[in-house]
Amino acid sequence: MIKSIGYAAFDALSPLKPYSFDRRALGATDVHIEIAFCGICHSDLHTVRNEWGGAKYPLIPGHEITGHVKAVGSKVKKFKVGDTVGVGCMVNSCGHCTCCKEDLQQFCARGFTATYNSTDAEGKTTQGGYSNHIVVEEKFVLTMPPHLKLENSAPLLCAGITTYSPLRHWKITKGHKVGIIGLGGLGHMGVKFACSFGAHVVVFTTSPHKKADALKLGAHEVVISKNADEMKIHLNTFDFMLDTVSAPHNVENYMSLLKHDGTLCMVGASPEPHQISSSVVIRGRKNLSGSLIGGLAETQEMLDYCGKHHITCDVELIPIQKINLAYERLLKSDVKYRFVIDISSLSHK
Numbered sequence: 001m002i003k004s005i006g007y008a009a010f011d012a013l014s015p016l017k018p019y020s021f022d023r024r025a026l027g028a029t030d031v032h033i034e035i036a037f038c039g040i041c042h043s044d045l046h047t048v049r050n051e052w053g054g055a056k057y058p059l060i061p062g063h064e065i066t067g068h069v070k071a072v073g074s075k076v077k078k079f080k081v082g083d084t085v086g087v088g089c090m091v092n093s094c095g096h097c098t099c100c101k102e103d104l105q106q107f108c109a110r111g112f113t114a115t116y117n118s119t120d121a122e123g124k125t126t127q128g129g130y131s132n133h134i135v136v137e138e139k140f141v142l143t144m145p146p147h148l149k150l151e152n153s154a155p156l157l158c159a160g161i162t163t164y165s166p167l168r169h170w171k172i173t174k175g176h177k178v179g180i181i182g183l184g185g186l187g188h189m190g191v192k193f194a195c196s197f198g199a200h201v202v203v204f205t206t207s208p209h210k211k212a213d214a215l216k217l218g219a220h221e222v223v224i225s226k227n228a229d230e231m232k233i234h235l236n237t238f239d240f241m242l243d244t245v246s247a248p249h250n251v252e253n254y255m256s257l258l259k260h261d262g263t264l265c266m267v268g269a270s271p272e273p274h275q276i277s278s279s280v281v282i283r284g285r286k287n288l289s290g291s292l293i294g295g296l297a298e299t300q301e302m303l304d305y306c307g308k309h310h311i312t313c314d315v316e317l318i319p320i321q322k323i324n325l326a327y328e329r330l331l332k333s334d335v336k337y338r339f340v341i342d343i344s345s346l347s348h349k
Contacts (some may be wrong), residue, residue, distance in 0.1 A: 001022040001023065001024065001025055002022065002023040002026070002133055002135060003020070003023075004020070004021055004022065004023050004024065004131050004132055004133040004134075004199060005018065005019070005020050005021075005131060005132055005346055006018075006019055006021070006060045006127065006128075006130045006131025006132065006346070007019065007060065007130045007320055007323055007346075008057075008058040008059055008060045008127075008130075009048040009055075009057060009058065009059045009060075009061070009133070010057050010058050010059075011057055011153040012048070012049050012050040013049075013053065014078040015324040016048070016130070016327075017275070019058055019060065021060075021127060021131075023057075023127075023133050023134065023135045024120075024122070024135050024167045025135075025230045026071055026072075026135060027073050027135075027137075028073040028076075029073050029075050029076060029098045029137055029138050029139075030072075030073045030074040030076070030135050030136065030137060030138065031069055031071075031072055031073070031076060031079050031085070031135070031136055031137075031138050031141045032069070032070045032071040032072070032133065032134075032135050033067045033068065033069060033070060033085055033087065033133065033134050033136065033141070034067050034068050034069075034070040034132065034133060034262055035065055035066075035067040035129055035131060035132055035134060035136070035152050035343045036066055036067040036068065036149045036150050036151075036342075036343055036344070037065075037066050037067070037127035037154045037317075037340050037341065037342060037343060038064055038065050038066075038128070038130055038154060038262070038340065038341045038343060039062075039064030039154040039155035039157070039158065039313075039315070039338050039339070039340045039341075040061075040062075040064075040326055040327075040330065040338065040339040040340070041061075041064060041155075041158050041159070041161070041185070041343065042184075042185065042246050042330065043061075043063075043158075043269065044061035044062065044128075045287075045327055045330055045331070046246075046269070046271060047059065047061060047116075047117055047254070048061055048327075051271045052269075052271065055115070055117060055124045059117055059125075059127075060116055060127040060128050060129075060130050060131055061116055061128045061129075061130055062115070062116060062127055062128035062129030062130040062131070062341075063087070063088055063089040063115040063116060063157065063158055064087070064088070064129065064131060064154045064155045064156075064157045064158045064159070064338075064340075065086060065087040065088075065115070065128075065129035065134065065152040065157065066084070066087070066136075066144055066151075066153060066154045066156065066157070067084075067085065067086075067150070067343075068081040068082060068084055069081050069085055070133070072138075072196045072260050073138070074102055074177035076138045077130075077138075078138055078141070078144075078207065079138065079141060080230045081098075083143070084143075084144045084146055084275065085141050085142060085143060085144055085149065086140060086141070086143075086144045086153070086154070086156075086157050086303070087115060087129070087134060087140065087144045087157065087310075088115070088140075088142065088157035088158055088293065088299055089106075089112075089114060089115055089119070089138055089157070089158055089293050090105055090112045090113065090114065090115065090293075090296075091112065091113050091114070091115050091118075091126060091136050091137060091140050092107065092112065092113035092120065092121065092137055092140060093105040093108035093110070093112040094108050094109065094110040095216055097109035097110065101216045101296040102295075103296060103298070104128050104295045104299040105295050105296055106168050106292045106294060106295055107292070112199055113126060114126060115128050115129065116128030116129075118147040121319065122211065129343075130320065130341060130343075131343070131346075132324065132343055132346050135180065136209045139296065140296065141184065142157070142296070142299055142300055142303060143300065143303065144303060145171065145303055145304065145306060145307025146307075147169075147307065148270065148306065148307055148310070148312055149269070149312065150313035151274050151315055151317050151342070152170060152313055152314075152315050152340075153303075153306065153311065153312050153313070154313075154315075154340050155185060155189075155313040155315065155340065156189075156302065156303060156312070157236075157299070158293065158302075159185045159186050159189045159313060159338060160302055160306065160313065161190050161293050161298065161299045161302050162189075162267050162291070162292075162294070162340065163186055163187075163189045163190040163193055163242065163244070163267065164189075164193050164298075164302040165291055165293065165294035165295065165302075166242060166265045166267065166289075166291035166297055167190070167194055167197060167240075167242065168298070169291065170239055170240050170263055170265070171283070172194060172197050172199050172239075173197055173198050173199065174197075174198030174199070175198075175199075176197065176198075176199045176200070176240060177181075177202070177237055177238050177239050177240075178194045178199040178201050178202070178238065178240050178242065178246040178250050179191060179201075179202050179203075179204055179234075179238050179240070179241035179242070179254070179257065180194065180201060180202070180203050180204065180219070180241075180242050180244065181204045181225075181241060181242065181243040181244060182204070182205065182243070182245040182268065183203055183205045183210045183213065183214055183217075183337075184244065184245040184246075184333060184335075184337060185205075185313075185335075185337050185338040186244035186267060186268060187203070187244040187337075188213075188217055188313070188314060188336075188337040189337075190244055190311060191203060191214065191218055191219050192217060192218060192311055193219045193311070195217075195218035195219070196309055196311060198318045199240075200220050200221075201216075201218065201219045201220050201221075202220065202221040202222070202223060202234065202238075203219040203221070203222045203223070204222075204223050204225045204254070205222065205223075205224065205225065206224070206225055206226055206252065207224075207333075208224055210222075211224075211334070215290050220295070223302065225253070231253065231257070235256060235257060235258060236256075236257070236258070236259055236260075236284070237257065238257050238258050238259060238262055239258075239259060239262055239263075240262065240263050240264075240265070241254055241257065241258060241262070241263070241264040241265070242265055242267060243264060243265065243266045243267065243268055244267055245268040245270070246268040246269055246270055246271075247268075247270055248270050248272045248273075249270075249274075250327075251264070251266075251274045251275075251276050251288070252275075252276050252277065252280050255276065255281065255286055255288065256280065257281045258286045258288070259284070260284040260285055261285050261286070261287070262284070262286055262287070263283070263286070263287040263288075263289055264286070264287070264288055264289070264324055265289045265290060265291050266288070266289070266291075266322070267290070267291050269304060276288065278298055313337065313338050313340075314336055314337045314338070315338045315339070315340040315341050316335055316336065316338070316339055316340070316341055318339055318340070318341060318342065319339075319341070319348065320341050320342070320343065320346055321344045321345060323341065326339045
């Protein structure tokens with residue numbers, strides 16, 4: 001067993017606090033990673049507070065992990081000690097279903113094994129990246145671009161692939177008009193990718209103070225979605241809209257902005273259901289869809305693309321001792337645009 005330390009939630013209401021635990025011993029096809037940085041995803045907060053149900057305590061969150069290989073199993077071929085690597089939202093899947101064979105492990109018919117709060121092959125609960133070590137099956141370890149800062153590239157393992165995948169799936173390119181709904185951890189990456197792909201990008205936000213930031217990130221236009229007149233200007237003009245908002249909001253307002261055959265793709269997971277009339281979809285043959293992270297091959301493709309085009313996340317680096325304050329600020333959207341934990345701070349008193 002590998003002795004490890006991290007910060008864990010022990011129930012839905014109490015602050016996270018230090019926790020010592022054991023990682024599994026290194027298997028033949030395993031990679032032992034010494035974690036350097038871990039991003040904070042909004043889903044961490046949802047899970048810790050059991051807002052989606054099924055929380056298994058003690059619970060160590062974190063699925064935006066970057067670090068260095070400390071040891072490899074006897075059958076590992078892809079990695080060696082010292083390599084710079086990453087781990088995202090998945091650490092295993094069945095490997096045999098149609099989706100797994102198509103490198104769409106996120107849609108595994110049996111359900112993928114999540115990096116934390118999931119049950120592994122040994123029947124134990126997985127623990128995430130708010131910790132100093134992790135042991136992962138070689139196939140689920142990713143190669144990080146060597147010239148990008150690890151702290152800024154950590155959120156690519158979730159926020160990055162979550163926005164890259166749908167933009168690639170719907171073949172967004174030059175000549176497309178794309179709306180990015182929300183300018184948070186996901187939204188700011190959606191802007192960066194859509195602009196990089198050559199689209200005309202319009203950001204939708206309820207916060208006027210975010211307009212300057214959206215333009216700085218590369219957006220061509222910004223719409224304050226509370227302003228009906230600003231919304232009306234864009235009726236029936238969008239090829240694609242990426243909805244990154246993880247709170248209840250009026251989806252119909254955005255569907256009306258799509259062209260015929262346009263698509264609104266949801267990647268933000270609201271804890272409450274949305275209401276939408278079928279007539280909004282029928283008129284214009286519009287599409288309401290969703291997307292979940294990305295498979296391993298596509299995630300590596302995204303990382304390589306980011307390395308080639310120097311794309312990273314805008315982050316605020318924090319010591320792990322400030323994790324509970326970061327959660328409070330996350331609830332207020334008080335971060336530009338992703339908190340990342342410096343795991344070396346675990347050794348500090």
